[in-house]
Amino acid sequence: MNFKTVIALLLAAGVAVALWGAAAWQLLPSGWPALSFDPDAMNLQQILLAFGLMPRGVIALVAGAALGLSGALLQAVLRNPVADPTTLGISSGAQLALVMATIFAPGLLEHGRWPVALAGAGMATAIVMGIGARRAFAPVTMVIAGMLVGMTTSAIATAITLARGEYLLSLVIWNGGSLVQQDWSGVRSLALVLVIGGVGALLLARPLRVLSLGAAGASALGMNVANIRLAVIALAVLLAGSVSAELGLIGFVGLAAPALARSLGARTMGQVLLIAPLIGALILSVCDGIVLTLAGATGEMFPTGALTGLIGGPLLIWLLPRLRGSTPPGTETAEGIAPRLERPARLLAGLLVIALLLTVLLVWIGRVPQGWAVLDWDSFRAFLPLRLPRIVAAAAVGALLAMAGAILQRLTANPLASPEVLGVSGGATIGYVVTLFTVATPGLGVQTFGTMVGGALALVLVATFARRRDMPAERVLLAGIAVSAMAAAFLSAVMATGSTQSWQVLAWLSGSSSVVGFGQAIALAALAVLVLIGARMTRRWLQILPLGPEVGSGLGLPLDKARIGLIALAGIATGAATVLVGPVSFVGLMAPHVSRRIGFARAQDHVAGSALIGALLMIAADFGARMAGFPYELPLGLFASLLGAPWLIWLMMRMKR
Known part of the structure; x- marks a missing residue:
């Protein structure tokens, strides 16, 4: 770790501490609570500080470190500088699973959100990796597949959320990535996951150095590339899915942390795996400090995850020219030679007739409290203007x-x-x-x-x-x-x-x-x-x-x-x-x-x-x-997305190297 890196990390830490201190200062007139944190011996402001602001400050560091480590692992194993839990759809998969469980199967959440979130993250990752394996894990293809799957799952989760108004406010805030805490339980859980992730990264650092030579070179040296990839990706999913389960959708910290680590001079695999979690912790802490400062000035509390997303978009654009391994995600020849109609006008006319007939048919039929029905002529005329x-x-x-x-x-x-x-x-x-x-x-x-x-x-x-x-x-x-x-x-x-x-x-x-x-x-x-x-x-x-x-x-x-x-x-x-x-x-x-x-x-x-x-x-x-x-109308976007998602996955799976 060179001098420039140390200075940059210390400056960021100073900013994070200053922002958190400014938020804490509003609660300090009552004095610091005793370390025993006995609620019976505290006033309201001390309780807010001990069980709200303090665990929030710590969980920002722990979650940021977990996301930074997850991004560093994904970028290393896939040799892809724009891979992270957001761009590969991991966080969005966890989001969709939790939203669906909350609304359709709340019994699954009796043992906590973590199993559901990890299952959703794992399924999304499996889809992306299945697509990527058909293209030799080409960097551009991986990110396009991941972000398209992520966009699909996010769209469906949003549409389902909007269709169930009783869950609307809580799910909207959670989906945005809120760091609000009520006790120290979340800190303890995420800290344990971070320790597991750190130990796993330490054990996998040497295989990742070998894998950096390329899959062919690593195989020639006797490495089981598939097993190493599976282990690293599983560890990254555990880290990212746990953060999503506890805090919601927090994007692009895993993208920014390894990129900034390399720009600050980290060259070896060990250095990146060490510095990226530190940077991730500082990024999320600074972002949350900005949110707290804005909340104190304006009275509006924004989800911290929204601010990290605003940072991640420009960062992804900045990283694009540095992306290697450009493999086109698909061409017409990859999908097979498309047919060519000799007389397309006939089919165009046929499609137009089908659209007109379908319009009339869907006006004529519908559902009534007793079930499906075909409207009589008078009802048809009455419903036509509607x-x-x-x-x-x-x-x-x-x-x-x-x-x-x-x-x-x-x-x-x-x-x-x-x-x-x-x-x-x-x-x-x-x-x-x-x-x-x-x-x-x-x-x-x-x-x-x-x-x-x-x-x-x-x-x-x-x-x-x-x-x-x-x-x-x-x-x-x-x-x-x-x-x-x-x-x-x-x-x-x-x-x-x-x-x-x-x-x-x-x-x-x-x-x-x-x-x-x-x-x-x-x-x-x-x-x-x-x-x-x-x-x-x-x-x-x-x-x-x-x-x-x-x-x-x-x-x-x-x-x-x-x-x-x-x-x-x-x-x-x-x-x-x-x-x-x-x-x-x-x-x-x-x-x-x-x-x-x-x-x-x-x-x-x-x-x-x-x-x-x-x-x-x-x-x-x-x-x-x-x-x-x-008799209730569901979101139109939901049905359009449900039509599009299977097509999207099928299309990506058809693409071959």
Whole structure:
């Protein structure tokens, strides 16, 4: 440990102590409590200090160290500088398991949250590792798989939370990563896990040094690479899952700590495994100190995990140029040669007819207290003005998201691109929230405009970052995922305030078409038609861009103009759709793939087919949201995510090296 590292750690420790001391100072007039911590001999302020603030300060250090060690282990075993419990979906898996157990099977929590959280984290990790094994654990593929699985589980957990109002406030605060403590039990539990993790890391340090030579070199030296990987990953899951069980979702500490350790001069495996937990402890302690300081100044208590997420997004973007082992996550040839329809117009017409028939059918049937029923003619006429607008709006939103996904996949030449993955939905989310907080009484038009601007700006940010560094397409996906992570952290902070706007955001996150009027539905449908026309007008750009910038320049394509125009088109489509369906649905990922596999090869046919398939998917999701929980309506985003998650996992599992 060099002098610069020692000075940096001491300065960070000084900041953490100063921030915690400032929070404690407000409780000091009553004097320090006796070390016996007998509540009967204390006043209220001493109890708050001894059983609230003090264990909170200690658990921040213990949890930060556990996350830092978990991230260091994952980065070492996978040889991936952007691996951590957040980017690999471990924390989100624990989150989903705990949310589902709390709501659907509370009996599982009788013995504590830890077994459930570790089971969820283990299942998410198994999915990510299964995908990664098919691609030789390529760094970019691992992170994309992990963060997509994480986004899926987080979306489902959020939708389930919103569907059960009685658990809403507690789960929202927990999901944000709250360090609030009521006694020392959490400190003791996490400290024991940290000791186990430290001993395990000490035993695994030498095998990890050998594994740093590469899997082939380690195998040649007689190491059982699979067993070592399994042991290290299991230890990392234990550390991260335990923190999630005790405190909730705290992101990116495991990413930042090892990265900062290396930047401060840690070179050997032992140095990284030693310094990363120290840095992790200081990062979380400083973040929590900032939260306490803001709470004392404003009266608002933000979840500490939201602040770490705001730090992690920019850090991930900063680390992207340093990422090695770039392996494209998938190509059309990896999925097999896609068919090509000779007469796509016939199938497009058929899909349009199916969408129209499905619309009429879903208006005609429904559920009543006695069960399923087919409406008579008079009831059909009565329900038509109520059901038709929401079905038209759902279809328009599905078409908009699908067209945005098709445009982005052709723009980046990457089949995993979608509005959710490239950060467009995240930027649209920020635009929506900023509009709510800056405009006194924003109408739907103002909200839509702010959301579209946010989505377009996010995509411009990602595209500018990638263009200046001449980064390959899969790195662009990671930059977009980083923007999505920042948006998620921003949302967590906003929702934890409990303000009027935060409840509006919560209602919007659920995604519902029930409040859409006929005029709004027509406006969304008209916008979908305009985007389709715009995509047809730019069909030459969409046909040439997947061939690469060199081919495009050779054919006289105005690359900058084409990229900016397509970015604006995708941003407008995503922003308008996000106002209705919320930030995550994966329709923009699924529909273009289905369209391509059906045989819509030409750009204009690909976009049109994606639009019709996206419309069908969202019509089905809207019907499920209305009928599955009758007489209560469930979140539209939940059903869209449930449709998207199996497709996402299947798609990633099909990819081969």
